[in-house]
Amino acid sequence: MLKVHQCEDVLDRVLTLVVMLNDDMTQGLGALGLTSSRAHLLWELGQRGPVPQRVLAAALKITPRAVTGLVDALVASGLVTREPHPSDRRAALVTFTATGQTLIAQLERDHEALASALFAPMSRAELDCFEQWLTDVTARLRAHQAVTAAAPPD
Amino acid sequence: MLKVHQCEDVLDRVLTLVVMLNDDMTQGLGALGLTSSRAHLLWELGQRGPVPQRVLAAALKITPRAVTGLVDALVASGLVTREPHPSDRRAALVTFTATGQTLIAQLERDHEALASALFAPMSRAELDCFEQWLTDVTARLRAHQAVTAAAPPD
């Protein structure tokens, strides 16, 4: 059992890394003329192909109204279009333009490059150790959330 | 050397954990009636004691104007006050109220509780392994940032 201050040190180091990672990714997206939210939408679209906006709302965990705003901005940038849904005239299929295709391919290359830069040098032993840590911490975080949700704070 | 897809899997698992961690913290703050930005300001204030707003702007890496807005909101909530600076009549010292003191103490307890829940069960060996991983990845991220900043994307 680690002491509380040791645990807090670890948490703070993790949060520092999270901030660095976020800054790095945000800066990379900014160089491509994208905000985080718009890039996230494009990413989900890249995973799914043309989909109606409600699918993106669910994937991004935002309201349909917020999706409208993001898609409007991406249409204005020429990255996606709203195409008619073949069987549901209420819905629009958000679809990449050629420019959008090029950009999502770049995003995927950047994602690979970042992942490789960070993790390719890991040894098999390090990977095993880290994956164990990740599994343990994820499980503990889930348990912690269950506890705090059940016991309302004072 | 790990393969690219293995690296991407690790990155995605890390990012999933980051999202979970962020959701947990955001939810905890919401239960206390705080947004992330306001809580971050209170946290920095708790580390420093009464300080002028420019110190908070530097700590939070936001503009002085943005600090004005956050402090306005915290004053309206009765958590801080603007007190006159003893030697510089241009500046205001942002200072906790009694309510604010109580709240920052709660934030500190929550921080400890989260840190302990996540990391207290780690063994000495796991801690050593994880700290090595953290050091390595942080260094690689710094190197990666230096490279991408030097070579502008196509």
Place this chain on the structure above:
DNA sequence: TATTGTTATACTCTATAACTATA
């Protein structure tokens, strides 16, 4: 009646620029 996406409105966070009061 339920669903898809919109218009209308509002709040939070952030930024730049111009300005006041003070140093």
Place this chain on the structure above:
DNA sequence: TATAGTTATAGAGTATAACAATA
């Protein structure tokens, strides 16, 4: 002249609520 903090203005992201068109 420089600094601390403000007003003014703007943009991005998000939310709820009311509504249109369609299912």
